[in-house]
Amino acid sequence: VLHGDNYPASFEIRGEILMPWEVFEELNREKEAREEPLFANPRNAASGTLKLQNSSIVASRKLDAYLYYLLGDNLPCDGHYENLQEAAKWGFKISDLTRKCQTLEEVFEFINYWDVERKNLPVATDGIVLKVNSLRQQKNLGFTAKSPRWAIAYKFQAERALTRLNKVTYQVGRTGAVTPVANLDPVQLSGTVVKRASLHNADIIEGLDLHIGDMVYVEKGGEIIPKITGVDKDARSFMLGEKVRFIVNCPECGSKLVRYEGEAAHYCPNETACPPQIKGKIEHFISRKAMNIDGLGPETVDMFYRLGLIRNTADLYKLTADDIKGLDRMGEKSAENIVTGIAQSKTVPFERVIFALGIRFVGETVAKKIAKSFENIDDLQQADLEKLVSIDEIGEKIAQSILAYFANESNRELVAKLKEAGLQLYRTEEDLSGYTDKLAGQSIVISGVFVHHSRDEYKELIEKNGGKNVGSISAKTSFILAGDNMGPAKLEKAKKLGITILSEDEFLKLIS
Incomplete structure (x- = not known):
């Protein structure tokens, strides 16, 4: 219930959801006690x-x-700051650290103060947002394609600390990529205690010439992800520690690691039996843009895997409410919701099932192209290199990845089980409804703020009508779909190259 009576009948208020440092550290202590991966x-x-x-x-x-x-x-006031103060009176949580400055000197004083004091804040922050206060001036300044012209972010310089390298451990991701992690003496950095930092890949380790026991410089890139940026070689004693060398075998399953040509990362090739890869693939499969299975998340997947309830994505479709209820934090209703969500995922269209398979390099856009080019999963499995590279957006690298996926017997068996479970591994008339060739062969740039549809919806309309979404303007651009406040740089370049600019209404008429 709002307090007071001076609020408008209809309004929108925006903000950011966050986790305070204290809660974050408590959560990670609990995860560490359960031997789970930390946030x-x-x-x-x-x-x-x-x-x-x-x-x-x-x-x-x-x-x-x-x-x-x-x-x-x-709104009750003509100023951004004043309206937020009113919103606070209505009962909304507004930061009491916001300040209205009258001069540049006040702005710089504010920045300099928080550059030092930010480490004492209860939440993570990497900068300050400066805004024009007058709503009238905000309206006159408008927006670029990505952000308001009346606001700018000032990023704090990354904080750096010196600490000791104790050992290097390795993490395996969904694709099998192996990431080295430096384990450090705890050090205070940007408001939190840092014990680990990413070393990215073997080349970084070699370039830093790391040895166990080295004193290393740690920074937080953008104040969020810790990384090692250097070694204090003057601090080394004559008793130099063991040189850090990248591992040869997977730390999870023992398979010999491989490094593909042109890639910095090392990979575990055992994609069907390496636990982090299996769990990662299941997490990808259930994600919102893939099968969008209600009631499931990474922690639930981890629990089901540890208990032996699932070993691959097809096992999800064998789960019953009786299997689930009674597990940690799982009552009867939660169990039924999960089983219902899994059952409902059987209606997910072919293109999203292809994306959900987690084939390397096959993202949402490529999955859509594949679904439009093949009637069913069997046709895709039997496709050769020539057929695959003939599809728009698919080059040899992606084609070879698709061929490698279906050449793996375990993957073929998995697809067969998913088919047996009733997933939509085929194209329907409904999938093809709305598809035309009206924009075939055309490359289209989207810019500005839109009224009738979101940018993502316009991208989908372009693809459904045979067009190609591109991010930047060039001589090959067919036309620009422009909303309000199109970026001035894009507008100038479009005019210089003589590229047609269509409004929302003109575009919708074109594809109608």
């Missing part, structure tokens, strides 16, 4: 929490929020 930072923890389907887990994470932007007609 890298509060931002990832908050984002991951919001993706969870289990509301009781979300509630237990103690997320917080700060609101920073009030929009609507008939």
Whole structure:
């Protein structure tokens, strides 16, 4: 219930959901005690929490929020700052650290103060946003394609600390990529205790000439992800520690690692039996843009895997409510919701099932092209290199990855099980509805702010009508779909190259 009576009948208020440092550190202590992977930072923890389907887990994470932007007609004040103060009176959580400055000197004083004091804040921050206060001036300044012209972010310089390297461990991701992680003496950095930092790949390790026991410089890139940026070689004693060399075998399953030509990372090739890869593939499979299975998240997948309930994505379709209820934080209703979500995923269209398979280099756009080019999964399995590279967006690298996926007997068996489970591994008339060739062969740039559809919806309309979305303007651009406040640089380049600019209404008429 809002307090007071001076709020408009309709308004929108925007903000950011976050996890305070105290909650983040407590959560990681609990995960460490359970021998589970730790969250890298509060931002990832908050984002991951919001993706969870289990509301009781979300509630237990103690997320917080700060609101920073009030929009609507008939707002009580003419200033951005003043409207936020009114919103605070209505009961919304507004940061009491926001300041209205009258001069540049005041702005610089504010920046310099928080450059030092930010480490004492209860939340993570990597900078300050400076905004024009007058709503009238904000309207006159408008927006670029990506951001308002009346606001700019000032990023703090990365904080650096010196600490000791104790050992290097290795993590395996969904694709099998192996990432080295430096384990350090705990050091305070940007408001949190850092014990680990990424070393990225073998080349970085070699370039730093790392030895166990070295004193290393640690920074947080963008104040979020810790990384080692150098070694204090003057601090080395005559008793130089063991040189760090990248491992030869997978730390999880023992398979010999491989490094593909032109890539910096090493990979574990055992994609069907390496636990982190299996769990990662299942997490990708259930994700929102893939099968979008309600009630499941990374923690649930990890629990099901540890208990032996699932060993691949097809095993999800064998789960029953009786298998699930009674497990940690799983009541009868949660169990039924998960089973219902899994059953509902059988109606997910062919293009998203292809994306859900997790074939390397096959993202959403390529999956759509594949679904439009093949009637069913059997046709895709039997396709040769020539057929695959003839499809728009698919070059030899992606084609070879698809061929390698279906050449693997375990993958073919998995697809057969998914087919048996009733997934939509075929193209339907409904999938093809709305597809035309009206934009065939045309490369289209989207710019500006739109009224009738979102940018993602326009991208989908372009693809459904045979067009290609491109990010930058060139002589090969067919036309620009422009909303309000098109970026001035794009507008100037389009005019210089003589490229047609279509409004929303003109574009919708073109494809109607």
